[in-house]
Amino acid sequence: MTATDVLPASGRKTTPGRVGPSRAKMPPHRRKEALIFYLFISPWVIGFLAFLLGPMLFSIYLSFTEWDSFTAPVWVGLDNYITLLTDDPIFLKVMGNTAYYSLISVPLGMVVSLFIANLLNKKVRFRKIFRTLVYLPHLIPIVAVALIFQMVFAPEAGPLNQALAMIGIDGPNWLMDADWVKPALILMSLWQAGGGTILLLAGMNGIPKELYEAAEIDGAGGMRQFWSVTFPQLTPVIFFNLIMGIIGSFQVFAQVFILTGGGPDNASQMAVPMLFDEAFRFYHMGYGSAIAWILFVVIMAFTALAFATSGRWVFYESEVRS
Numbered sequence: 001m002t003a004t005d006v007l008p009a010s011g012r013k014t015t016p017g018r019v020g021p022s023r024a025k026m027p028p029h030r031r032k033e034a035l036i037f038y039l040f041i042s043p044w045v046i047g048f049l050a051f052l053l054g055p056m057l058f059s060i061y062l063s064f065t066e067w068d069s070f071t072a073p074v075w076v077g078l079d080n081y082i083t084l085l086t087d088d089p090i091f092l093k094v095m096g097n098t099a100y101y102s103l104i105s106v107p108l109g110m111v112v113s114l115f116i117a118n119l120l121n122k123k124v125r126f127r128k129i130f131r132t133l134v135y136l137p138h139l140i141p142i143v144a145v146a147l148i149f150q151m152v153f154a155p156e157a158g159p160l161n162q163a164l165a166m167i168g169i170d171g172p173n174w175l176m177d178a179d180w181v182k183p184a185l186i187l188m189s190l191w192q193a194g195g196g197t198i199l200l201l202a203g204m205n206g207i208p209k210e211l212y213e214a215a216e217i218d219g220a221g222g223m224r225q226f227w228s229v230t231f232p233q234l235t236p237v238i239f240f241n242l243i244m245g246i247i248g249s250f251q252v253f254a255q256v257f258i259l260t261g262g263g264p265d266n267a268s269q270m271a272v273p274m275l276f277d278e279a280f281r282f283y284h285m286g287y288g289s290a291i292a293w294i295l296f297v298v299i300m301a302f303t304a305l306a307f308a309t310s311g312r313w314v315f316y317e318s319e320v321r322s
Contacts, residue, residue: 063289073286080290090266091274091291095298098271100182102249102302105189110241113196114234118226120197121204131201138194146258149188150175153259175260178267185255185268196241203237204230235314242306250299271295 026034063080065073084091120131137145152160153174161171174184211229220228253272256262262269262277271291279288 059289059292062286063293065286067285068283069285070283076286080287081294084287084290084294090269093266094269094271094274097182097267097269098250098252101185101252101270102246105186106242106245106249108186109189109193109245110196110238112190113193113200113241114238116193117197117200117204118230120201131198135194135198138192138198140192142192142254143258145188145191146255149184149191149255150259153184175268176264178264181260181264181268185252185259188255188259189249189252196245199237199241200234203234207233232315236316239306239310239314243303246302246306247299250295250302 062073064075064077066076066080067073116134120127120134124130152158155161155171155173155176158171158174160174164171172180174180207230211233212225215225215229251272252270253276256268256270256273257276260268262273272295275288275291275295278284278291
């Protein structure tokens with residue numbers, strides 16, 4: 001008996017100098033397909049490495065340094081983070097403003113989007129025109145929206161205060177009053193609720209009609225059908241809107257930068273505008289990078305909380321619950 005006749009435990013013959021079954025070389029046409037694949041994705045990979053991953057890793061390093069963009073960075077360890085969290089009252093106020101804006105604007109925007117979507121889902125005349133009009137504000141650049149609302153919130157000539165004056169209410173100076181500037185920004189955020197509305201409409205159109213027919217046979221009215229059929233079926237879309245709303249609200253920038261500049265007395269200052277000021281106005285790149293990573297951790301924490309609680313209220317058709 002020779003070595004080549006010995007059968008391993010798998011029952012297949014093995015040859016000397018080779019372990020396991022032989023591997024066939026990749027055919028030439030498969031190598032060509034692989035080369036074409038990597039060639040086509042290379043622009044994205046290069047862009048990702050050069051403009052996203054690379055700057056992210058560099059900003060982590062910068063957050064532990066003092067750097068003015070002109071001289072060599074000086075390593076300071078955790079000093080930037082310690083100063084921000086314990087010895088910078090402006091940063092703590094800014095994070096409070098950002099949390100206030102997010103915790104009110106996101107739920108309010110979701111409620112408004114759901115209400116409008118439910119109205120536009122009904123069979124009425126000119127329904128397609130109404131849907132188009134609702135979505136159009138979402139297409140307007142945020143800079144143009146900010147300039148429009150600068151006129152809307154004008155204290156005397158603004159249409160909002162003029163409408164309030166018609167019912168006997170003396171409107172505030174929205175953008176210059178510390179008590180009203182954040183509510184003004186929240187009202188402005190509702191202008192672009194059309195994006196979430198369209199997603200909810202798409203979800204409503206995907207709900208099987210048999211569910212409504214069964215609910216109607218059981219005697220459920222319109223309101224009961226909404227809460228027992230429509231809302232549960234829409235929870236995946238609502239969850240998506242929630243996640244995107246959280247991320248977007250914590251990154252609000254243009255509205256503050258154009259309308260208020262963070263004033264009055266930092267009452268409307270948010271995290272990203274403060275980051276911009278520290279990094280690109282005052283050239284505190286290390287301090288600005290630390291703000292960016294603290295903001296990243298906060299966004300991740302709120303997002304993780306939303307995912308952790310989603311199992312209790314988000315319903316998926318393919319999911320079977322005990």
